Amino acid sequence: MNVSDLGEFALIERLRRALGEPVGEQLVAGIGDDAAVWRSAGRYAIATTDTMVAGVHFRADTGDWRGVGWKSLASNISDIAAMGGTPAYALVTLCLPGDTAVTSLDELYAGLRECAAEYGVTVAGGDTVSAPVLAVTVALTGVAAELPGGSPALLRRDAASAGDAVAVTGSLGGSAGGLRALAGGIARAGAAQRLSERHMRPRPRVSAGRAAVAAGVRCGIDVSDGLAQDLGHVCEASGLDAELWLHRLPVDADLVATYPEDALLMAATGGEDYELILVGPDDALKRAEAEAGTSLTIIGRMSAREAAKGVVRALNQRMQEVELGALGWDHFARSAR
Amino acid sequence: MNVSDLGEFALIERLRRALGEPVGEQLVAGIGDDAAVWRSAGRYAIATTDTMVAGVHFRADTGDWRGVGWKSLASNISDIAAMGGTPAYALVTLCLPGDTAVTSLDELYAGLRECAAEYGVTVAGGDTVSAPVLAVTVALTGVAAELPGGSPALLRRDAASAGDAVAVTGSLGGSAGGLRALAGGIARAGAAQRLSERHMRPRPRVSAGRAAVAAGVRCGIDVSDGLAQDLGHVCEASGLDAELWLHRLPVDADLVATYPEDALLMAATGGEDYELILVGPDDALKRAEAEAGTSLTIIGRMSAREAAKGVVRALNQRMQEVELGALGWDHFARSAR
Numbered sequence: 001m002n003v004s005d006l007g008e009f010a011l012i013e014r015l016r017r018a019l020g021e022p023v024g025e026q027l028v029a030g031i032g033d034d035a036a037v038w039r040s041a042g043r044y045a046i047a048t049t050d051t052m053v054a055g056v057h058f059r060a061d062t063g064d065w066r067g068v069g070w071k072s073l074a075s076n077i078s079d080i081a082a083m084g085g086t087p088a089y090a091l092v093t094l095c096l097p098g099d100t101a102v103t104s105l106d107e108l109y110a111g112l113r114e115c116a117a118e119y120g121v122t123v124a125g126g127d128t129v130s131a132p133v134l135a136v137t138v139a140l141t142g143v144a145a146e147l148p149g150g151s152p153a154l155l156r157r158d159a160a161s162a163g164d165a166v167a168v169t170g171s172l173g174g175s176a177g178g179l180r181a182l183a184g185g186i187a188r189a190g191a192a193q194r195l196s197e198r199h200m201r202p203r204p205r206v207s208a209g210r211a212a213v214a215a216g217v218r219c220g221i222d223v224s225d226g227l228a229q230d231l232g233h234v235c236e237a238s239g240l241d242a243e244l245w246l247h248r249l250p251v252d253a254d255l256v257a258t259y260p261e262d263a264l265l266m267a268a269t270g271g272e273d274y275e276l277i278l279v280g281p282d283d284a285l286k287r288a289e290a291e292a293g294t295s296l297t298i299i300g301r302m303s304a305r306e307a308a309k310g311v312v313r314a315l316n317q318r319m320q321e322v323e324l325g326a327l328g329w330d331h332f333a334r335s336a337r
Numbered sequence: 338m339n340v341s342d343l344g345e346f347a348l349i350e351r352l353r354r355a356l357g358e359p360v361g362e363q364l365v366a367g368i369g370d371d372a373a374v375w376r377s378a379g380r381y382a383i384a385t386t387d388t389m390v391a392g393v394h395f396r397a398d399t400g401d402w403r404g405v406g407w408k409s410l411a412s413n414i415s416d417i418a419a420m421g422g423t424p425a426y427a428l429v430t431l432c433l434p435g436d437t438a439v440t441s442l443d444e445l446y447a448g449l450r451e452c453a454a455e456y457g458v459t460v461a462g463g464d465t466v467s468a469p470v471l472a473v474t475v476a477l478t479g480v481a482a483e484l485p486g487g488s489p490a491l492l493r494r495d496a497a498s499a500g501d502a503v504a505v506t507g508s509l510g511g512s513a514g515g516l517r518a519l520a521g522g523i524a525r526a527g528a529a530q531r532l533s534e535r536h537m538r539p540r541p542r543v544s545a546g547r548a549a550v551a552a553g554v555r556c557g558i559d560v561s562d563g564l565a566q567d568l569g570h571v572c573e574a575s576g577l578d579a580e581l582w583l584h585r586l587p588v589d590a591d592l593v594a595t596y597p598e599d600a601l602l603m604a605a606t607g608g609e610d611y612e613l614i615l616v617g618p619d620d621a622l623k624r625a626e627a628e629a630g631t632s633l634t635i636i637g638r639m640s641a642r643e644a645a646k647g648v649v650r651a652l653n654q655r656m657q658e659v660e661l662g663a664l665g666w667d668h669f670a671r672s673a674r
Contacts (some may be wrong), residue, residue: 003436125368138372
């Protein structure tokens with residue numbers, strides 16, 4: 001059996017089991033959430049890692065190396081934001097073919113630096129290795145928020161309750177629209193250009209995540225695989241179902257202008273928006289919105305589980321169930337197609 | 338200009354400059370040492386990352402996936418040991434071609450787990466991505482030793498003084514011998530088999546590093562590029578020259594038995610032994626040896642710089658200078674050859 005037969009999530013589960021019970025007694029959250037959390041010297045450290053491979057996660061032919069640098073760090077910052085934490089120090093690993101132009105690397109690092117400066121992150125070290133394909137891996141550490149009593153205040157996937165509202169920051173589908181605009185070669189100006197910016201220079205929601213934990217929200221995840229799929233991860237981890245109200249989705253305005261027919265589906269399933277899905281009581285979400293200064297839209301509700309496996313039911317305005325077709329993407333299934 | 342024209346060390350220097358001055362005020366050691374160190378909540382965190390790419394850093398054809406798993410973590414543990422610290426939590430990133438056999442991954446993870454258990458490391462998370470080449474990246478965090486006053490006790494590359502003795506733990510050249518035995522297909526039994534174990538299952542010197550800082554040693558590096566080259570890094574960072582006494586090198590006995598003619602050169606220049614080079618006053622090194630329970634051999638001495646650039650002078654028994662030829666390896670130059 002090969003990796004592509006297994007699929008991404010079964011693979012992660014298999015690797016988690018292969019490692020056995022964690023050795024560290026101070027581990028608060030391990031494999032299966034957006035980031036790992038452990039207690040260290042009376043504080044809670046958060047750590048995550050994310051890789052971008054040329055030809056798989058980004059197109060090398062657009063020449064936007066600065067965007068690649070920005071995004072490689074931003075996707076990691078988003079994982080820390082999705083735990084309600086604050087990013088701090090990064091390690092950057094470059095896998096480089098020998099014929100990589102040094103000017104491309106300069107641009108990539110300029111983008112990394114811009115993103116690091118914007119989010120107060122320090123690039124503290126890393127590794128450069130020779131490889132047949134260009135890949136950028138960032139490992140990022142940060143700190144979790146703490147409650148007055150000293151326990152960590154986190155946004156966890158497994159902390160949803162039946163009846164909780166499901167909210168999302170900002171707007172959806174812009175990144176998928178940008179990917180399509182880049183592939184179609186129309187990303188030079190106007191709405192399509194703004195979409196491509198959303199795809200290459202996502203802006204992780206660190207303040208919204210911090211505001212949410214401060215407001216008492218305890219469940220969250222970022223939109224990296226796609227809204228429906230990421231909400232599905234919350235369902236699975238929390239042992240619940242969810243209703244997703246399609247007519248309430250905050251669809252990106254430039255996406256509606258550029259791809260009106262597919263905009264809703266792209267907002268529901270497109271990956272890499274790096275918005276936050278926040279799940280909690282309505283009043284806690286209201287407080288979070290006020291504190292964050294970021295728009296928060298209620299787009300669904302958690303409910304008791306009906307079947308064996310957690311399910312996201314997408315509903316239209318008349319509360320009829322709608323088949324979303326492709327529910328986001330699976331990295332290995334995608335590459336195997 | 339391409340990456341292969343620039344070479345590994347010039348590339349790292351260029352990337353360091355591209356990032357500008359670090360944002361984090363708590364950064365104690367950044368790019369240019371074995372690992373990064375920063376202050377966090379009254380303690381000193383250490384972090385490092387290291388990547389192994391199939392066909393570049395290991396042969397996939399030997400089928401020793403367990404060894405690959407062990408080594409991918411061990412090389413990172415060695416970086417923490419080379420700072421005098423204690424490893425704690427790891428993130429593991431797998432770049433995987435879709436046709437990777439799942440059983441190979443199971444083996445790789447079994448090796449990771451063995452190494453993690455041996456050194457008290459917890460694998461807390463990671464990332465799996467689709468890629469055309471198999472690569473394993475480990476990011477490892479740990480904690481630095483502390484002096485009674487609360488400042489960090491580290492083994493730094495730039496902390497050597499003229500007159501300091503240069504010592505090395507254990508024996509040298511075994512890993513290079515193992516690589517050669519594996520390439521020659523003779524690694525199945527006896528001395529050659531033990532050499533291949535040294536290559537695939539190196540045993541980082543965490544206790545020796547801790548004993549050294551406890552004994553007052555403040556300068557160290559691990560043998561990853563090769564003794565002469567790694568001692569050269571100490572010279573460069575400390576602004577000194579070094580004498581390397583070839584007749585004193587603790588050459589691996591199995592290496593002498595297997596490749597008698599090349600053993601000395603391989604001990605002086607072979608990479609990935611993951612022994613520690615410790616540089617300090619003779620009495621501090623003596624105390625470190627007693628505390629570590631690991632043999633420590635004095636192999637040279639630091640001296641004031643004579644030329645513009647720090648130089649390692651390899652000397653024979655009659656104190657005549659010897660040309661070492663290939664001084665260790667440069668990862669990019671190697672791949673470009």
